[in-house]
Amino acid sequence: MTAATPYATVVRACLRGGAGGSPTAVVMEDDTPGARLDDEQRRRVPAAWGTSHAVYVRRAGEVTDLRFFTSEGELPACGHGTVAALALLAAREGGERTYRAALRTGRRVFTGRAERAGDRFTAAFDPxxxxxxxxxxxxxxxxxxALGLDPDEAGxxxxxxxxxxxxxxxxxxxxxxxxxxxxDLDGLRAACDRFGLLGAYVHSAPTPEGVLAARMFAPSIGVPEDIANANSTACLAAHLAGRGITAIAVDMGDSLGSPATVTATTGPGRTVELGGTAEVLPR
Known part of the structure; x- marks a missing residue:
């Protein structure tokens, strides 16, 4: 789309029923050796590609490095960006077998996988x-x-x-x-900035089967409302595990006209595995 990022690919992450999802710009930095973007350029990529987030992928031996940016700057982690990166890596790998990768964000190395399902990919990882x-x-x-809720009435x-x-x-x-x-997004941003919070993840009560809906408001990172926020879903999954709910499916994005679903399962020690389905759009 631009001379600075001719190799960006848009991936719709965390689809619901094959539709919607969160469009994410994925930049394979290995495709242009010696032309690594600086952070100011990385901040401009999401808007240039019509997405809220961008993920930058660079292979370093046996480990694949991921970096995440919005228009406001770098994020330490991004769940739907990780789903998008895994889907594109699996698509480039080709074949029908499960793609597995050791991923690194900052100093943390973790595992991720993606499986082809027709023209889409189902990805999962350890957040x-x-x-x-x-x-x-x-x-x-x-x-x-700032969310329009009474602090004395909130449960x-x-x-x-x-x-x-x-x-x-x-x-x-x-x-x-x-x-x-x-x-009140301005009020929410001021409150979140004061306490160093990413944003507010508001969710409905789960059904006995662990199905619920959520909305993520994150004006502090330049995203008034996120279509899909997988890492916040991981946080909720860990919280609900204390109530005996070990698997959830969270619907998001309806208010933005792009339905999305994020899944999470919780194991021993409240370890979480996040999942989502993604589609790699043609360039």
């Missing part, structure tokens, strides 16, 4: 350890009103959770209540 804590009174007092299920960077998990009782939210 890392989730850290949970109760929010401080000041955090509740500033973040919840005890409000948590701060981190996998790479902390964000707030906020429960609402129904999908209808979730759909009705109209947050």
């Amino acid at each position: 890392g350890r989730v850290v949970l804590r109760e929010p401080a009174a000041e955090e509740r007092a500033l973040v919840l009103p 005890p299920g409000t948590w701060i959770a981190g996998v790479g960077r902390e964000r707030v998990l906020v429960p609402v009782p129904t999908r209808a209540a979730l759909a009705a939210l109209t947050p």
Whole structure:
């Protein structure tokens, strides 16, 4: 699309029923040896390709490095960006067998895999350890009103959770209540910036089968609302494991006209595996 990034590929990550998903620009930096972008150029790529996020992929021996950017700057992790990268790597590998990779973000090395399913790919990976804590009174007092919620009425299920960077998990009782939210994005950004939070992941109550819906508001990283936020889903999965719910499927993106679904399963020690289906768009 541009001279600076002629090798970007858009991948729709975390599809629902083969449709929707979060368009993500994937840049294979190995395709242009000696032409590595600087960080300012990386920040411009998402808007140039009509996406909220971009992931930069570079192979370093047996490990594949991933870096994630929005228009605001670099992120320490990005779940749907990881799904997108795995899908493109598997597509380039070819064949029908399961593609497996050792991935590195920052100093963390983890495993990921992708399997072809027709013209799409089902990807899964280990997002890392989730850290949970109760929010401080000041955090509740500033973040919840920005979402249009009363801090005194919000239930005890409000948590701060981190996998790479902390964000707030906020429960609402129904999908209808979730759909009705109209947050004050400027107020939310100010509150999140004050506490160093990535954003607010608001979710409905899960069904007995672990199906629910969520919306992720992240104006602090230049994303007013995210179509799909897989790492926040990992945080929620770790939290719900304490209630005996070990597998969830989270619908997102409906308010943005791009339905998406992220899956997560929790194992011993609250280890989480994230998953999503992706489609590599033709260049």
